[in-house]
Amino acid sequence: MCGIVGYIGKANAASVLIGGLKRLEYRGYDSAGLALLDGDVIHISKAPGKVANLNAKARAEWDAGMIERAGTGIAHTRWATHGPPTEANAHPHLDESGHIALVHNGIIENYRSIRARLESKGHHFRSETDTEVLAHLIGDCDKGDLLQAVRDALHQVEGTFGIAVISSREPGIIITARRGSPIVIGVGHGETIIASDASAILAHTQRVIYLDDNDIAVVTADAVDVRDLNNFPVTREIAELGLDTAATEKGGYEHFMLKEIHEQPESLANAIRGRLDHQLGSSVLSGMGTSPRDLAEILRVVMVGCGTSLHAAMVGEYALGDIADIPAEVRQAADFRYRNPILGNHDLVVAISQSGETADTLAAVREARQKGAFVMSLVNVVGSTIARETGRGVYLHAGPEISVASTKAFTSQVSVLLMMALKLGRGRRFSREEGLRLALEIEAIPELVRSVIKQDKLISEIAARYVDNEHAFYIGRGPMYPVALEGALKLKEISYIHAEGYHAAELKHGPIALLQKGTLVVAVACEGPAKDKTLGNVEECRARGARILGVITEGDHEAEEVMDDFIAIPRAHPLVATIPATVALQLFSYHVARLRGCEIDQPRNLAKSVTVE
Numbered sequence: 001m002c003g004i005v006g007y008i009g010k011a012n013a014a015s016v017l018i019g020g021l022k023r024l025e026y027r028g029y030d031s032a033g034l035a036l037l038d039g040d041v042i043h044i045s046k047a048p049g050k051v052a053n054l055n056a057k058a059r060a061e062w063d064a065g066m067i068e069r070a071g072t073g074i075a076h077t078r079w080a081t082h083g084p085p086t087e088a089n090a091h092p093h094l095d096e097s098g099h100i101a102l103v104h105n106g107i108i109e110n111y112r113s114i115r116a117r118l119e120s121k122g123h124h125f126r127s128e129t130d131t132e133v134l135a136h137l138i139g140d141c142d143k144g145d146l147l148q149a150v151r152d153a154l155h156q157v158e159g160t161f162g163i164a165v166i167s168s169r170e171p172g173i174i175i176t177a178r179r180g181s182p183i184v185i186g187v188g189h190g191e192t193i194i195a196s197d198a199s200a201i202l203a204h205t206q207r208v209i210y211l212d213d214n215d216i217a218v219v220t221a222d223a224v225d226v227r228d229l230n231n232f233p234v235t236r237e238i239a240e241l242g243l244d245t246a247a248t249e250k251g252g253y254e255h256f257m258l259k260e261i262h263e264q265p266e267s268l269a270n271a272i273r274g275r276l277d278h279q280l281g282s283s284v285l286s287g288m289g290t291s292p293r294d295l296a297e298i299l300r301v302v303m304v305g306c307g308t309s310l311h312a313a314m315v316g317e318y319a320l321g322d323i324a325d326i327p328a329e330v331r332q333a334a335d336f337r338y339r340n341p342i343l344g345n346h347d348l349v350v351a352i353s354q355s356g357e358t359a360d361t362l363a364a365v366r367e368a369r370q371k372g373a374f375v376m377s378l379v380n381v382v383g384s385t386i387a388r389e390t391g392r393g394v395y396l397h398a399g400p401e402i403s404v405a406s407t408k409a410f411t412s413q414v415s416v417l418l419m420m421a422l423k424l425g426r427g428r429r430f431s432r433e434e435g436l437r438l439a440l441e442i443e444a445i446p447e448l449v450r451s452v453i454k455q456d457k458l459i460s461e462i463a464a465r466y467v468d469n470e471h472a473f474y475i476g477r478g479p480m481y482p483v484a485l486e487g488a489l490k491l492k493e494i495s496y497i498h499a500e501g502y503h504a505a506e507l508k509h510g511p512i513a514l515l516q517k518g519t520l521v522v523a524v525a526c527e528g529p530a531k532d533k534t535l536g537n538v539e540e541c542r543a544r545g546a547r548i549l550g551v552i553t554e555g556d557h558e559a560e561e562v563m564d565d566f567i568a569i570p571r572a573h574p575l576v577a578t579i580p581a582t583v584a585l586q587l588f589s590y591h592v593a594r595l596r597g598c599e600i601d602q603p604r605n606l607a608k609s610v611t612v613e
């Protein structure tokens with residue numbers, strides 16, 4: 001969603017800030033802005049649209065000497081919540097006096113009452129945003145000490161924030177704070193960079209401090225002083241990012257999404273490496289922090305997540321049921337938090353999230369902890385809030401996922417869930433021999449995926465035949481049902497084709513009414529106990545004139561015969577096959593969207609991590 005960058009140091013702040021905003025572009029945004037502090041004057045430039053527009057506008061309207069000189073500034077990419085993406089609504093926002101500039105991620109829920117109160121004191125607002133209200137509130141609290149003013153203002157607001165604030169009256173500092181919206185501080189040599197996401201920092205330093213909720217930091221070029229909202233100093237260790245900039249660049253691919261799809265043999269190998277135990281026919285997931293005895297005491301697993309991560313959880317539900325013989329449930333994270341879930345200390349709650357920052361998933365984690373459940377996470381972004389708050393879990397090691405549409409995180413999530421099911425299963429009725437067989441299947445996943453990626457050209461040719469379809473239905477059964485949901489999600493979000501995923505058995509209960517000559521039905525019908533039934537559903541669709549694209553198992557001539565087109569994946573355990581089947585659908589969506597000329601990496605209206613409810 002929105003992105004924050006702040007810089008104070010000896011370099012040219014404008015270049016650092018624009019570079020940082022560019023690295024945050026992947027998160028999705030619709031306007032951008034920048035404030036520079038030159039001596040004791042704040043200069044602001046804002047523009048709807050891309051960071052490139054902002055850069056051009058700022059350089060056209062500002063004096064080149066000032067741009068060269070200024071060593072302090074804050075910048076923002078905005079994803080509209082309160083008011084449309086106009087120049088007036090873009091951040092930074094100034095306070096009433098014009099001395100204080102603020103950028104903000106999150107939502108100030110009580111902004112209306114604060115705005116009314118300030119208006120009655122004579123404040124004039126130039127935007128529709130909640131952020132401008134916070135800027136004015138800080139200004140209203142400012143009696144000559146910016147830190148104190150920010151603290152006083154934050155005590156009055158309800159909602160979520162990640163902020164960076166500068167003042168022309170205190171030019172040597174930036175104040176930053178967070179509650180519910182991430183802030184990372186990069187500690188360089190004679191320079192400090194603030195960002196909402198480490199990818200804006202890693203070109204400058206690997207040394208970072210993650211703020212916790214209700215931390216407020218005074219940042220100078222040489223020091224970071226972190227306090228709580230009551231002004232007590234708190235210690236936040238410096239961590240190493242362990243990422244390189246190459247991981248956040250396109251590396252010759254046309255889009256990040258294509259790069260990330262192609263990276264999957266490697267990202268999956270990273271997720272699996274060192275985590276299979278071929279002696280015991282089990283897995284080693286030390287981050288779970290559980291002894292065999294702890295595992296034996298778990299009576300139920302509840303998985304929470306949103307979107308693609310929710311679909312991974314659904315595959316996990318099949319895996320835990322079939323392999324681990326343990327009741328497993330999947331809950332949409334927002335729903336979970338508001339339904340007063342019944343949980344106890346025999347429940348394992350697994351939060352699944354690529355970003356580790358999704359607001360609803362984070363809230364579900366907090367609710368589960370409150371209820372005394374054993375909580376852990378499957379997260380990709382190291383140091384993210386969910387990873388830190390759960391304290392135990394398994395990192396996906398997929399590397400930075402820049403494309404808004406999630407691909408490699410999903411396949412890593414599923415592979416880790418398979419390993420988790422294996423571990424739990426071995427503590428129950430799964431035998432060593434069964435465990436050894438499954439471990440070998442899991443180990444082969446990167447190779448299975450490689451063989452799907454080799455078919456990229458063929459899949460692109462198939463995609464060309466469906467590029468003009470405006471509707472698509474995806475069907476599957478058993479673990480291929482969530483794969484169908486994920487395939488439909490991927491197609492709709494990047495190609496804007498209306499796509500729906502159904503359990504194949506549900507088709508006859510309603511959606512079949514929509515089928516007519518030429519409607520695209522994508523059937524995920526790989527070998528497994530449910531395959532014949534899915535093929536039966538395919539016949540029903542064909543009888544109504546639908547065109548069928550199958551994802552099937554290599555050499556399955558029976559399946560080939562009922563499909564208009566097919567993508568074949570190698571033979572594998574039906575749960576393992578969910579991964580190459582998903583990769584086939586990722587490539588299909590990608591090529592359809594590319595041929596339709598869509599903006600693949602940043603689809604309209606979407607944001608990479610949804611940090612508001």
Ligand code: F6R
Nearest residue numbers: 307308309353354355358405406
């Ligand atoms: C779809 C997609 C989203 C995310 C969802 C949860 O391609 O990326 O549906 O999966 O917003 O995000 P995380 O996994 O970061 O919690």
